[in-house]
Amino acid sequence: MALENKYFIKTSQNGTFVDISELVTGCRILEIKGMFDQGKPVNIYTAQWIDQQDEDFLITKVDENDNPVVIRENVDIEITFIVGNRYTSANIDVATQHDLFISRMTNSDIWIKSAYSNKVAHCVCLEGYEPTTIKLQRGEKSYMMGTLKLHTLDTFDLA
Numbered sequence: 444m445a446l447e448n449k450y451f452i453k454t455s456q457n458g459t460f461v462d463i464s465e466l467v468t469g470c471r472i473l474e475i476k477g478m479f480d481q482g483k484p485v486n487i488y489t490a491q492w493i494d495q496q497d498e499d500f501l502i503t504k505v506d507e508n509d510n511p512v513v514i515r516e517n518v519d520i521e522i523t524f525i526v527g528n529r530y531t532s533a534n535i536d537v538a539t540q541h542d543l544f545i546s547r548m549t550n551s552d553i554w555i556k557s558a559y560s561n562k563v564a565h566c567v568c569l570e571g572y573e574p575t576t577i578k579l580q581r582g583e584k585s586y587m588m589g590t591l592k593l594h595t596l597d598t599f600d601l602a
Contacts, residue, residue, distance in 0.1 A: 450475065451556040452547070460556050467544040469531040473588075474523045478560040478598070482516030517595045520555070520564055522548070527586030537579060541587040545572055548591055555593075561601045566593035 450472040451460035463472055486503040502511035526541040528534060547553075549568040556563045568591065576588040 449558045451558075453554045453556075454547070454551055456554070458554075460554070463544075464530070467526070467540055467547065468533065469528060469535045469537065469540050470524060470526045470544050471530050472522060472524050475520055475555070475557055475560075476523075477518055477520035477595070478557055478562045478564060480518040480520075482518045484513050485516055486514045517597075519592050519594050520566065521590050521592050522555075523588070523590045525586055525588045528583045529586065534583075537585045537587055541574070541589075545589075545591070548593070552596065553593075556601070563599055563601060564593075564595045565597040566595050568592070569594045 450463045452463055452466065453460045463470060487500060488503070489498045489500045491498045502513060504512045504514055506512050524544065526537055526544060528537065549572065552565065552567040554563055554565050570592050572589065572591055574587050574589040576586070578587070579585050
């Protein structure tokens with residue numbers, strides 16, 4: 444089945460990553476946007492004077508060698524997913540599996556690992572959620588789709 448072994452989650456820092464396609468039966472991640480995004484700087488201050496083109500600036504954080512360090516706002520990532528009978532060999536209750544996925548993704552902070560980006564994002568859900576497509580009571584063609592927005596607390600590259 445497509446999109447297996449690509450996206451993984453864990454629910455604690457010392458936990459083990461689990462493939463999302465194995466964690467929730469019939470669930471597939473279609474896309475994760477934002478793993479490469481950078482937020483705007485939050486510790487740079489500038490001022491321009493009316494008689495000069497050059498701007499004065501200050502980067503407020505420095506490292507142990509007095510080099511300036513830019514701190515950036517954390518960004519949000521969007522996870523587009525689908526839950527359906529098409530993605531499993533068993534006949535599942537699509538609504539129940541959908542709700543299980545949302546519960547696991549929103550009831551605590553989580554770590555998401557992407558084999559596509561080789562990055563891990565520590566995230567938490569700060570917003571509500573509403574499915575984008577609901578097609579139930581259609582037998583094997585039943586499915587639900589949605590896009591979940593999570594706020595990153597930290598993002599790092601895999602070693």
